[in-house]
Amino acid sequence: DAGVIQSPRHEVTEMGQEVTLRCKPISGHNSLFWYRQTMMRGLELLIYFNNNVPIDDSGMPEDRFSAKMPNASFSTLKIQPSEPRDSAVYFCASSRRTSGISTDTQYFGPGTRLTVL
Amino acid sequence: AQTVTQSQPEMSVQEAETVTLSCTYDTSESDYYLFWYKQPPSRQMILVIRQEAYKQQNATENRFSVNFQKAAKSFSLKISDSQLGDAAMYFCAYRSAGTGRRALTFGSGTRLQVQP
Numbered sequence: 235d236a237g238v239i240q241s242p243r244h245e246v247t248e249m250g251q252e253v254t255l256r257c258k259p260i261s262g263h264n265s266l267f268w269y270r271q272t273m274m275r276g277l278e279l280l281i282y283f284n285n286n287v288p289i290d291d292s293g294m295p296e297d298r299f300s301a302k303m304p305n306a307s308f309s310t311l312k313i314q315p316s317e318p319r320d321s322a323v324y325f326c327a328s329s330r331r332t333s334g335i336s337t338d339t340q341y342f343g344p345g346t347r348l349t350v351l
Numbered sequence: 352a353q354t355v356t357q358s359q360p361e362m363s364v365q366e367a368e369t370v371t372l373s374c375t376y377d378t379s380e381s382d383y384y385l386f387w388y389k390q391p392p393s394r395q396m397i398l399v400i401r402q403e404a405y406k407q408q409n410a411t412e413n414r415f416s417v418n419f420q421k422a423a424k425s426f427s428l429k430i431s432d433s434q435l436g437d438a439a440m441y442f443c444a445y446r447s448a449g450t451g452r453r454a455l456t457f458g459s460g461t462r463l464q465v466q467p
Binding site for chain 1: 386388393394395396397398401442452453454455457458459460
C-alpha cells in the first residue's frame with residue numbers, strides 16, 4: 235500500500251512568495267495532521283483534520299498560514315507571504331480514527347523541506 | 352500541557368550491542384499512548400513501537416522493546432543487537448487518549464550512532 239505522499243519534496247523560494255505544500259493521506263485514513271520540524275522548536279503540530287474538518291489549528295503560527303482539506307484524499311498547507319523563518323521540514327501524517335477511545339497510530343509522509351531565501 | 356523530555360542528545364553503541372534511550376514525560380492524564388519514532392537521514396519518520404498506558408505489559412517489536420514505568424512517567428527504548436541501520440534520530444512522543452486531543456507531543460530527540 236502507498237504511504238502518505240507529500241509534494242514537493244524540496245521547495246526553494248524567495249521571501250514574499252506564496253508556497254503550497256500538498257499531502258495525500260493513506261487511503262481509508264480519516265485524520266490528517268500537519269507538523270513542522272525546525273532545529274529551534276523541534277517537531278510541533280500545526281493543524282489537524284478529522285473527516286476533512288479542521289479540529290485543532292492552535293499551532294498555526296499566524297494568518298500567513300492556511301490549510302485546507304477539500305476531500306478525504308488531499309490536503310494543502312499554504313504560506314502567503316513566505317518569510318525566511320518559515321524554513322523548515324513540513325510533515326504530513328495520517329491515521330484512521332475509530333469510535334470511542336482512539337488507538338490510532340499516525341503514519342508520516344517523507345516531508346517537504348522548505349527554504350525561504 | 353504535556354511535555355516530553357529526552358535528556359540524551361546523543362548516544363553511541365557498538366554494533367551487536369544493546370543500548371537504551373531514555374524518555375520521561377509529564378502529564379496529569381491517566382489514559383494516553385506513548386510512541387518511539389525513528390528518523391534516519393532520509394528524514395522519514397518511522398514508527399518503531401507503541402505503548403498504551405493502560406497496559407502493564409511492556410511492548411516489544413523484534414529487537415526493540417520498551418521499559419514503561421507509569422508511576423515514574425518513564426518510557427525508555429531498548430535496542431538489542433544493534434545494527435548499522437539503526438543509526439538515526441529517535442523521538443519519543445506522547446498522545447492523549449482523549450478523542451479531542453490527538454496531536455503528538457514530541458521530545459527533542461536522541462541521535463544514535465552505531466559503531467562498526
